[in-house]
Amino acid sequence: MTRKNQTLGEFIIENQKDFPYASGELSRLINSIRLAAKMVNHEVNKAGLVDITGAVGETNVQGEDQQKLDVLANETFINTLTNREIVCGIASEENDEFITIKGQKNDHRNNYVVLMDPLDGSSNIDVNVSVGTIFSIYRRVTPSGTPVTIEDFLQPGNLQVAAGYIIYGTSTMLVYTTGNGVNGFTLNPALGTYYLSHPNMQFPEDGNIYSVNEGNYVHFPQGIKDYIKYCQEEKDDRPYTSRYIGSLVSDIHRNMIKGGVYLYPNTAKSPNGKLRLLYECNPMAFIAEQAGGKASDGFRRILDIKPTELHQRTPFVCGSKNMVEKVESFMQK
Ligand SMILES: O=P(O)(O)OC[C@H]1O[C@](O)(COP(=O)(O)O)[C@@H](O)[C@@H]1O
Numbered sequence: 001m002t003r004k005n006q007t008l009g010e011f012i013i014e015n016q017k018d019f020p021y022a023s024g025e026l027s028r029l030i031n032s033i034r035l036a037a038k039m040v041n042h043e044v045n046k047a048g049l050v051d052i053t054g055a056v057g058e059t060n061v062q063g064e065d066q067q068k069l070d071v072l073a074n075e076t077f078i079n080t081l082t083n084r085e086i087v088c089g090i091a092s093e094e095n096d097e098f099i100t101i102k103g104q105k106n107d108h109r110n111n112y113v114v115l116m117d118p119l120d121g122s123s124n125i126d127v128n129v130s131v132g133t134i135f136s137i138y139r140r141v142t143p144s145g146t147p148v149t150i151e152d153f154l155q156p157g158n159l160q161v162a163a164g165y166i167i168y169g170t171s172t173m174l175v176y177t178t179g180n181g182v183n184g185f186t187l188n189p190a191l192g193t194y195y196l197s198h199p200n201m202q203f204p205e206d207g208n209i210y211s212v213n214e215g216n217y218v219h220f221p222q223g224i225k226d227y228i229k230y231c232q233e234e235k236d237d238r239p240y241t242s243r244y245i246g247s248l249v250s251d252i253h254r255n256m257i258k259g260g261v262y263l264y265p266n267t268a269k270s271p272n273g274k275l276r277l278l279y280e281c282n283p284m285a286f287i288a289e290q291a292g293g294k295a296s297d298g299f300r301r302i303l304d305i306k307p308t309e310l311h312q313r314t315p316f317v318c319g320s321k322n323m324v325e326k327v328e329s330f331m332q333k
């Protein structure tokens, strides 16, 4: 149930009844993500004034140069979740292995695992372009009271109990779903409170924005090349507008509001694409579908892919339903 000017805290409590297990554990978990996001937002807003831009000189399991803000955001979320007795395990883009959280009584009693991309759009940190955080939540499959195993993390996206993102942009927003639609909350920085600003977000079925890094055009599969040509054709409501921020969260957020499709295809260089299935594509696909949109790898529904590795990648097509289906038709041709 949504109400104008409802705060995120009120919304979480009032909608707790939607959760079959309703122990309050998931509500406390989302509340903790809300808190950690505020801490990261505070740091992001100071980028350029304090020493949090640039690289730390380490590379992560993806072989990427870790940015200072990647590490700061990673530590902030891990510490906030660990200290609040709500998760039994965390997997992050910035950690090679998953982290087991025993809980204060060392009894592995907690029931949820979180998978996250603590700072999305790292290439935009130093240039003051919007970045984000992405999170995906599952109920563990191994028995409570035992240490989590990789099985708790390698669940298909259609088993997510909640997913969302935070966008640190012109304003800071937290957008999430628990399987009952998508709602967006804007942070009032003066009060430190998130307010419901975008109730029941919906992807328009059609749009005229396509988002892809055309710099990789020559390496794209023929189907994607044909789709891009289709977008640029002078015909009907085309040419479409090309918009690409280079932060997945920001590109999907814009397209969800205005109508559009985001593509990160596979290329000869990266046969499985760049984006990570577990903590980038699955949560954004859950959000997209809950908002009436669609997400696939060009052939398969992202949420039905059975993961095999923590940091596996997948080609990604996500956005307005009819536009994703158009891309798929070009791919399958
Ligand atoms: O620079 P490219 O190759 O277009 O990649 C941009 C994509 O990579 C990402 O930055 C990957 O995410 P991280 O910044 O979390 O590693 C996405 O946010 C973005 O959509």
Ligand SMILES: [Mg+2]
Pocket: 117, 119, 120, 121, 248, 280
């Ligand atoms: Mg990312």
Ligand SMILES: [Mg+2]
Pocket: 070, 093, 117, 118, 119, 120, 121, 122
């Ligand atoms: Mg990242």
